[in-house]
Amino acid sequence: MNSADSKPILRIENLWKSFGKLQVLKGINLEVDKAEVIVVIGPSGGGKSTLLRCINHLERYDRGKIWFQGELIDETSTDMNVLRTKIGMVFQQFNLFPHLRVIDNLILAPKIVKKLDEKSTMEKAKELLKRVGLLEKMNEYPSKLSGGQQQRVAIARALMMDPILMLFDEPTSALDPELVGEVLDVMKNLANDGMTMIVVTHEIGFAREVADRVVFIDGGIIVESGTPDEIFKNPKHPRTREFLRKVL
Amino acid sequence: MAYAFEVTIKSLPFLLEGALRTLQITSLAVLLGLIIGTLVGMAKLSKYKILSYPAVVYVEFLRGTPLLVQIFIIYFGLPAIGINIPRYPSGIIALGINSGAYIAEIVRAGIQSIPKGQTEAAKSLGMTYWQTMRHIILPQAFRNILPALGNEFIALTKDSSLVSVIAIRELLRSGQIVISRTYQSFAVYIAVALIYFILTFTLSRIVRWTEKKVAIP
Numbered sequence: 325m326n327s328a329d330s331k332p333i334l335r336i337e338n339l340w341k342s343f344g345k346l347q348v349l350k351g352i353n354l355e356v357d358k359a360e361v362i363v364v365i366g367p368s369g370g371g372k373s374t375l376l377r378c379i380n381h382l383e384r385y386d387r388g389k390i391w392f393q394g395e396l397i398d399e400t401s402t403d404m405n406v407l408r409t410k411i412g413m414v415f416q417q418f419n420l421f422p423h424l425r426v427i428d429n430l431i432l433a434p435k436i437v438k439k440l441d442e443k444s445t446m447e448k449a450k451e452l453l454k455r456v457g458l459l460e461k462m463n464e465y466p467s468k469l470s471g472g473q474q475q476r477v478a479i480a481r482a483l484m485m486d487p488i489l490m491l492f493d494e495p496t497s498a499l500d501p502e503l504v505g506e507v508l509d510v511m512k513n514l515a516n517d518g519m520t521m522i523v524v525t526h527e528i529g530f531a532r533e534v535a536d537r538v539v540f541i542d543g544g545i546i547v548e549s550g551t552p553d554e555i556f557k558n559p560k561h562p563r564t565r566e567f568l569r570k571v572l
Numbered sequence: 573m574a575y576a577f578e579v580t581i582k583s584l585p586f587l588l589e590g591a592l593r594t595l596q597i598t599s600l601a602v603l604l605g606l607i608i609g610t611l612v613g614m615a616k617l618s619k620y621k622i623l624s625y626p627a628v629v630y631v632e633f634l635r636g637t638p639l640l641v642q643i644f645i646i647y648f649g650l651p652a653i654g655i656n657i658p659r660y661p662s663g664i665i666a667l668g669i670n671s672g673a674y675i676a677e678i679v680r681a682g683i684q685s686i687p688k689g690q691t692e693a694a695k696s697l698g699m700t701y702w703q704t705m706r707h708i709i710l711p712q713a714f715r716n717i718l719p720a721l722g723n724e725f726i727a728l729t730k731d732s733s734l735v736s737v738i739a740i741r742e743l744l745r746s747g748q749i750v751i752s753r754t755y756q757s758f759a760v761y762i763a764v765a766l767i768y769f770i771l772t773f774t775l776s777r778i779v780r781w782t783e784k785k786v787a788i789p
Binding site: 380382406408465467 | 694697699711
């Protein structure tokens with residue numbers, strides 16, 4: 325590994341965020357290396373989603389610093405739109421564009437944001453749809469797809485921008501149980517292909533199998549983090565133990 | 573009675589010419605109203621008060637004063653301070669800025685009807701505010717507000733009769749001219765009303781057809 329690769333892709337230092345009087349994040353520190361898969365677990369309302377949304381600046385934070393690819397993200401000097409093209413995000417509610425066909429959901433942003441030509445964008449979109457197993461749905465509207473299919477399209481749409489980091493905000497929480505597997509499979513493949521990922525999820529099985537590191541967040545702080553084995557087999561903190569007792 | 577009928581038939585080409593002018597004025601005013609309404613509607617939702625406050629004032633003032641007075645201000649009032657706008661543009665501008673206020677409210681509601689997740693998804697792909705509006709929010713919002721916009725267009729078609737007071741020879745004014753020559757006020761006004769009805773009825777059909785045509789499957 326050369327020195328450029330050994331630098332973390334993402335570094336978060338002492339991140340604080342409140343909504344009105346509610347303090348959601350209380351000093352988060354986190355480093356994410358290239359190709360690392362971080363799974364964030366914890367009770368709802370603990371600040372997991374807010375953390376993700378601060379990383380791509382969908383949410384402004386009150387205090388703290390975030391470096392992405394070694395560069396400090398700064399409200400005045402960083403072009404957030406450019407930053408967001410490098411950080412893909414997958415939402416709990418999929419958020420596909422319902423007025424656009426599947427294929428247009430994929431090619432719109434590359435075309436208007438990156439100004440790429442239609443032909444190469446189209447080829448890439450088809451390739452990605454094939455990868456998530458939905459090439460035959462390219463001309464359908466999102467409403468004709470199942471939740472699992474919609475989420476796979478949403479992942480493909482995010483990948484169209486060639487992100488360096490992918491954020492997953494409870495990607496399977498809105499899905500019927502029988503549709504969870506197909507989405508997790510796509511995410512596993514992505515992880516195996518070396519994508520750097522931060523995944524907020526309640527899927528402990530996925531965390532065990534895919535995560536390089538599991539981070540337990542509760543009450544706005546990282547209570548504990550470690551390998552899946554360390555966290556799931558031998559949690560040190562009583563809050564982690566209590567949470568795992570409930571979800572396992 | 574037969575004479576009244578004959579007179580009306582004979583004056584039909586003249587009335588239809590007026591109807592054509594009504595259509596022209598209305599469509600240009602609708603276009604102006606849509607542009608103003610979309611921008612003002614977006615401004616009303618802006619987090620910047622320098623945009624949202626003037627937008628609120630605009631909407632409240634234009635909805636809170638009579639259209640007839642607005643027409644007088646533009647055609648008779650402005651020349652007094654040195655701004656001369658010819659008859660036709662005056663009528664179109666008055667109707668356009670007036671309907672812009674109503675359309676602004678419709679557009680605002682339409683934008684707010686689109687789930688927040690749509691904006692977030694667009695932003696997360698690197699789209700700017702304008703790209704998000706142009707490609708994601710407004711296309712969906714306009715589909716949702718099409719029925720309300722249709723009502724507004726119909727109202728505007730009828731309101732366009734008010735510009736007859738500044739001697740624009742649209743449908744109503746044409747009717748009045750025919751009456752001044754023939755004294756057949758009942759028959760001619762009925763004919764005028766029927767032509768207005770045909771215009772608005774056709775318009776409402778077109779709106780309904782468009783709704784179906786652009787509905788998201």
